[in-house]
Amino acid sequence: MKKELEHSFVAQLEKHQNIIHKVCRLYTNNQDAHNDLFQEITIQLWRAFPKFRGEAKFSTWMYRVALNTAITLYRKSKRSIQTNDIADFHFKIKADEYDDTEEEQLKLMYSAIKQLSDIEKALIFLYLEEKNYKEISETMGISEVNARVKMNRVKGKLKKILNP
Structure with a gap:
């Protein structure tokens, strides 16, 4: 049962991963932050996946989880000290x-x-x-x-x- 759930999740994630990349691009300023946010969204999707009931399309549900995760992390980061990556100055x-x-x-x-x-x-x-x-x-x-x-x-x- 767990393997089936995992295979289903991975298949859906691969099919719709561009959604996550677009959300990451919107809420981050550099590749490291993009990668971190992508990972965090994926983790949150995996945690929530067993509760996905299929009442909405998977992509709609994925948008909701991705945006909520990004907004939550974005708000937390606003409270921390902002630094600039030297790579941004090229x-x-x-x-x-x-x-x-x-x-x-x-x-x-x-x-x-x-x-x-x-x-x-x-x-x-x-x-x-x-x-x-x-x-x-x-x-x-x-x-x-x-x-x-x-x-x-x-x-x-x-x-x-x-x-x-």
Whole structure:
């Protein structure tokens, strides 16, 4: 029975691991933190997996666990002393033929998203994952109407951040 549970979990994790990577990218600033958060989310998913009843899609349940874990750890890290990794301060030599416009726009977007509250980050993440409002509301544990209202506010806030 335990082996079946383990095989089922590993299969689902492999199928949907990009969800975890995207959440990690949203809540971390470097590869070490990304790896740590990925590991912590995986542990929390494994601990909660025996209680997964299948009432929602596995991916929806996974989003919920991943976002809750990331938000909890993010809030804890806000209370600790912040340091910068020397690897974050690197120099790039830009080649003339390389157009980094799209990359720069993504960096600006992620920078803007990081200025949002934890809940707002989760909402915009699910929106960017092309989840409909019903899925967003199920994942976030709020009503569909509330999800729409909050999303409109978040979009307005992002516009202000990106176009001051």
